[in-house]
Amino acid sequence: KLASRSFQEHNTIVKVKDVEIGGNKLVMMSGPCSIETEEQIFKLAKIVADSGAKILRGGAFKPRTSPYTFQGLGEEGLKLMRAAADEYNLLVITEVMQNEQIDLIYKYTDIFQVGARNMQNFSLLKELGKVDKPIMLKRGIAATIEEWLMSAEYILSGGNKDVILCERGIRTFENYTRNTFDLSAIPVVHKKSHLPVIADPSHATGLRDQVPPMARAAVAAGADGLMIEIHHDPEKALSDGPQALLPETYLKLMDELQNIAEAIGRTL
Ligand code: PEP
Numbered sequence: 001k002l003a004s005r006s007f008q009e010h011n012t013i014v015k016v017k018d019v020e021i022g023g024n025k026l027v028m029m030s031g032p033c034s035i036e037t038e039e040q041i042f043k044l045a046k047i048v049a050d051s052g053a054k055i056l057r058g059g060a061f062k063p064r065t066s067p068y069t070f071q072g073l074g075e076e077g078l079k080l081m082r083a084a085a086d087e088y089n090l091l092v093i094t095e096v097m098q099n100e101q102i103d104l105i106y107k108y109t110d111i112f113q114v115g116a117r118n119m120q121n122f123s124l125l126k127e128l129g130k131v132d133k134p135i136m137l138k139r140g141i142a143a144t145i146e147e148w149l150m151s152a153e154y155i156l157s158g159g160n161k162d163v164i165l166c167e168r169g170i171r172t173f174e175n176y177t178r179n180t181f182d183l184s185a186i187p188v189v190h191k192k193s194h195l196p197v198i199a200d201p202s203h204a205t206g207l208r209d210q211v212p213p214m215a216r217a218a219v220a221a222g223a224d225g226l227m228i229e230i231h232h233d234p235e236k237a238l239s240d241g242p243q244a245l246l247p248e249t250y251l252k253l254m255d256e257l258q259n260i261a262e263a264i265g266r267t268l
């Protein structure tokens with residue numbers, strides 16, 4: 001299998017402009033759940049840049065559980081995020097939900113995100129296998145590691161070698177947290193595969209208070225980076241407000257992560 005360690009012994013390093021994902025330096029992807037307004041995305045992009053992170057996240061096409069909630073700004077959102085990222089010298093990652101969106105999103109993003117709900121959208125994965133930009137593949141809500149790696153195989157076998165995996169929690173019987181963060185997936189995937197693994201403690205827990213401890217744990221467990229949702233006014237966020245870190249908490253967390261990274265011989 002193309003994703004397996006037996007196929008390739010050395011770690012894959014995904015290069016996106018001047019950023020390397022999967023190397024010694026941890027990569028932070030931070031930003032709001034959804035792009036909401038020009039003011040919001042510029043404000044948050046500045047915080048992301050100030051924190052030393054290199055990648056701005058934000059959704060323009062949102063996979064919402066309810067059709068009656070905010071569905072994303074679409075192309076308008078992509079434009080706003082690209083402008084904010086360029087202003088602060090950041091890269092962009094955003095979710096693609098269907099094949100028809102690939103060409104449009106391609107114009108604005110540096111990395112395509114495949115969300116948990118689309119991990120087994122095989123037609124989307126096949127199309128993304130033909131794209132010349134990296135793909136971050138999130139683990140499905142109820143997917144085993146084996147199934148997740150097989151989905152990566154769809155992209156790799158299509159010719160796109162720049163696949164990044166993202167552990168974002170799985171569905172279990174536990175309802176206190178939104179999902180159950182499968183921390184052990186990080187070392188398991190590192191053993192089975194050469195692909196980089198990003199941890200997303202925001203979606204994994206769904207609760208602001210749980211994000212810093214799980215972020216620290218993920219770095220200690222060897223994650224190649226983190227995806228973290230932030231918002232300056234979470235009460236008013238149009239999606240995922242309860243899990244968004246306030247800017248000051250986020251900046252403090254980034255400092256703490258520095259020490260943990262150094263303790264395991266990596267840098268932030
Ligand atoms: C997201 O990153 O905003 C998102 C919807 O994540 P997931 O697909 O992991 O639920």
Ligand code: MN
Pocket residue numbers: 033034203229239240
């Ligand atoms: Mn979200």
